[in-house]
Amino acid sequence: MDRLLNGLEANLFHPEVVEAQRARDVSSKAHRHAFTTWYASVPELAPCAEALYEQLRAPEQWLPYADTASTLARLTRSGLSLGVVSDVGWDLRATFAHHGLDGFISAWVHSYEHNTEKPDPLLFHHACRELGADPSETLMVGDHPAKDGGAVGAGLRSYVLPAGAAPGSLRGLDAVLRLAGLTSA
Structure with missing residues (x-):
């Protein structure tokens, strides 16, 4: 191996x-x-x-971080609309559905459907249109500074998660809840 x-x-x-x-x-x-x-x-x-x-x-090969479902649930309960902007070469809906997370997502933007890739601001603008969200009032949460940094070029605020969390572990998504104003600092 x-x-x-x-x-x-x-x-x-x-x-x-x-x-x-x-x-x-x-x-x-x-x-x-x-x-x-x-x-x-x-x-x-x-x-x-x-x-x-x-x-x-294969959806079963992907393992969500331990704090994913609770974070997504808290965000949607607060009335926020959530979207996915992804660079993988297939539709992620089945993966999210396999893990019971698809119901939290209102918009899906896959780069392969738009013949471009991150950091192209077009993808982030498209997600905002799908969500009916003003880019200046939208937070993009990602895991790749260069690729997800394209959100800043599209006028969104951006938070890049620290590297190194193993699948199935806590990812530190409590920071997203703080940035959304849903917990105290």
């Missing part, structure tokens, strides 16, 4: 893998190509690159 994982990590810099990553989030096809090219860069994984990608897409 270490050899396979080390191979994947090392091959992130292989020219063919780097090239496949360019604009990977602008279409489902490009996203699949980026990941299967990367997986196939390790000879032992090449025969199962497509199966590995399908496993990546």
